[in-house]
Amino acid sequence: MEIDKSLVSGSMALLxxxxxxxxxxxxYQMIEELRRRSNDTFHLKAGTLYPLLHGLEEKGLVTAYEREAAAGKPRRYYHMTKAGGAALREKEESWNTYARAVGWVLKGGACFG
Amino acid sequence: MAETIREYLDTVQEQIRWKRARPVVARELEQHLNDQRGAFLEEGNTPETAERLAVEEMGDPVTVGTELDRVHRPKPQWWLLTATIALALLGGFLRVWLTASGADMYEAVSPFRTAIALALGTACLLGAYFLDYTWLTHHAFGVYIGALAAGVLSLWLSPDINYVSYYTRYVVLLYPTVYAVWLYHCRRKRWKGLLLAILGGVPLAIIGWLAPYVLGVLLLMVTGFVLLLTAADMDWFGVGRAKTAAVALGMAAAIAGSVVWQVWKNGWCQGRLLRFLHPELDPLGGGYQAMTVRKVLSVSQWRGTGNWSETGAVFPFERSVPDWTLDFLPTTVIYKLGWLPFILLVLAVGGLMLRLLWKCLRQKNQTGRLVALSVIAPLTLQTVFSVMQNLGYILFSASMPLVTGNLPTVITMGLIGLALSVFREEPIAREESVEQNAASSIRLSLRNEKDAQNGNHVLGVSLIISRDGTKKTESTSE
Known part of the structure; x- marks a missing residue:
């Protein structure tokens, strides 16, 4: 089933x-990994990924360095910083809260006992 | 609609307004597109189809370029530029205004020359600000040799004023930055690089010593040591952080030990240190300047002009205080305007230096951090020595950055412009430094593409040139 893009775009930094x-x-590795982990649900466009990565780098949430990948090809690797780790935990928490709330609404409301 | 990788990259780059960001961004996208094309080739597509599919997979180039344009912008440093120009203008105004009373002794600072210096200083500031500072590191060897040549020429051609080669003083002020560039040249050369890095400082120090400009040599050595430790922390030479730091610390200890030995053995050094601590022991000789400054301070007021007559001096202030229009201008500020304006002036200059230092230490780009540090550390030290000197504790005669002297102001503004250029270009310099690291690998990438397009079963030889410049061959067969 095709996923509504607006559902994904807000949580892309989290992913x-x-x-x-x-x-x-x-x-490239991230796109493949995301596709694999989402069971082929998330087809992230490279054109979406790189501006996002560069934005995260600008905010200091990731750093980048160049290293030779397989067959000696140079690739630009991204590394999550401490600030990135903190942002990830925060985003995960927000997402879980949001997902729970959506779940409650879809099920007809939260059960308080 | 773009169909080839080249067309796609061109369209993306056209959307990015900051030209320096374009090749850096394009390089990463090209790597991705090549990977993607390789994947489609493996699925059995023809090279043309694989390339078209890879481009389609990437997304609309205009949208991608526009998004990247939003991220990649230079960081303008308008506030610091304005603060630097404002302080230089204030310094120029103080120089002309407060020294006007020395016109009859031909000691007044010329308004015309000051205006020229400010215009030239602003041009240097803006010129360096808009300069791509990585040009210096890309031409590191030439910059180093040029700086040595300038030093030797200045020693040869410059007039001596107060027994010091006048222009060599100012050339030496540039040497900490030259040394930072030299360190860049020596990186990744392991022990040979570390040895060259240390030895490279020697000719620069010798030129400063021959001037002779003791403060310049001290600024170079202290800054050089800080830069070497910073390079050690980044493991620039590839021999390990701890080993590099140990060598740098050992060298610093040896130099410090030899200085202590000189002070102990050499009567001139001992005398200088003694006059710094107790100028009253030689009030009419080596301690005269310090004693005069202390006398000025004793009759100065919180606000307004001090009462020089209270000192009982025969001659007026202008005839009694040496260099009152030059390195002792801040003392003149205290006497003629009061302690409060002096404190405000020191806070303004010190605040600017601390702000620059804070931004420098937050730099993510290693080369940028080193270049900025090579500018800011000596200026900060100069500020400290100048304040000490103008409070009657004279170890070295130092200019207060942006306040004292026309030529020093021009040089200081140029150097600050260079530091601001580092801050301005931080977003892209961070990436470009990495691009330099792996520049040798680009050829490998092209070779692999060619192999992939030649057919499914290729027995080929790939030339791999790794980052440290070593070569090895690798046979591949499919």
């Missing part, structure tokens, strides 16, 4: 930071 939680990655 990208989450991808970097378990290791440094370059852009």
């Amino acid at each position: 990208v930071l989450k991808l970097l939680e378990d290791g440094d990655k370059y852009g």
Whole structure:
């Protein structure tokens, strides 16, 4: 099923930071990883990813460095900073709150006992 | 609609207004597009189809370029530029206004020359601000040799004033920045680089010593040591942080030890130190300047002109205080305007230096941080020595940045412009420095593309040139 883009766009920074939680990655790798982890649901366009990554770098949430990937090809890897880790936890918490609230509404309201 | 990688990248770059950001952004997108094309080729597509699909997968180039344009903007430093110009104007005004009473002794600072210096200083400030400071690091060896040549020429051609080669003093003020550039030249050369980095400072220090300009040599050595430690922290030479730091600290300890030894053995050094601490022991000789300043301070007021007659001096202030229009101008400010304006002036200059230092230490780009530090550390030290000197504790005669002297103001403004250029270009310099690291690998990427397009079964040899410049061959077969 095709996902409404507006549902994804707001949480893209969360997803990208989450991808970097378990290791440094370059852009192409992130797109592939996101596709794999979302069970082929999220097809993130590279044209969306790079402005987002560069924005996160500007805010100091990630840093970038160049390293040779497989076959000696140079790739620009992204690394999540401490500030990025803190932002990730904050975004995760907000997302969980939001998802719970949406769930309650869809189920007809929260049950208070 | 773009169909080829080249067209796509061109369209993206056209949307980015900051020209320096374009190649950096394009390079990363190109890497991605090549990966994507490789994936489509593996799926069995023809090279043309694979390239078109890769471009389609990327998204609309205009939208992508516009988004990247929003992110990649230079960081204008208008506030610091304005503050620098305002302080220089204030300094120029004080120089002309407060020294006007020395016209009959030909000591008044010329308004015309001051105006020229301010115009030239502003041009240097803005010129350096808009300069791509990485040009200096890209031409590091030439810059170093040019600076040495300028120093030698100045020693040879410059007139001596007060037994000091006049123009060499100002050339030496540029040497901490030249040394930062030299450190860049020596990086990634391991122990040889570290040795060259240390030895590179020696000719610069010798020129300062021959001037002779003791403060200049001290600024160079202290800043050089700080820069070397910063380079060690970034492991610029590739021999390990701890080892580089140990060598730098060992060297500093050896130099400090030899200085202490000189002070202990050398009567001139001992005398200088003694006069710094107790100028009253030689009030008419080496301690005269300090004693005169202290006398001025004792009759100065919180606000307004001091009562010089209270000192019992035979000659007026202008004839009694040496260099009252030059390095002792801040003392003149205290005497003629009062302590409050002096404190405000020191707070303004010190505040600017601290602000610059704070921004410098927050720099993410290693080269930028080193270049900015090479500018700000000596200026901050000069400010400290100048304040000490104008409070009667004279270890070295120092100019107060942007306040004292026309030529020093021009040089200070140029140097501050260079530091501001680092701050301005931080967003893209951070990335470009990485691009430089792997520039040698670009050829490898092109070679691989060619191999991929030649057919499915390729027995090829790839030349890999790694970042440290070593070469190795790798055979691949598919």
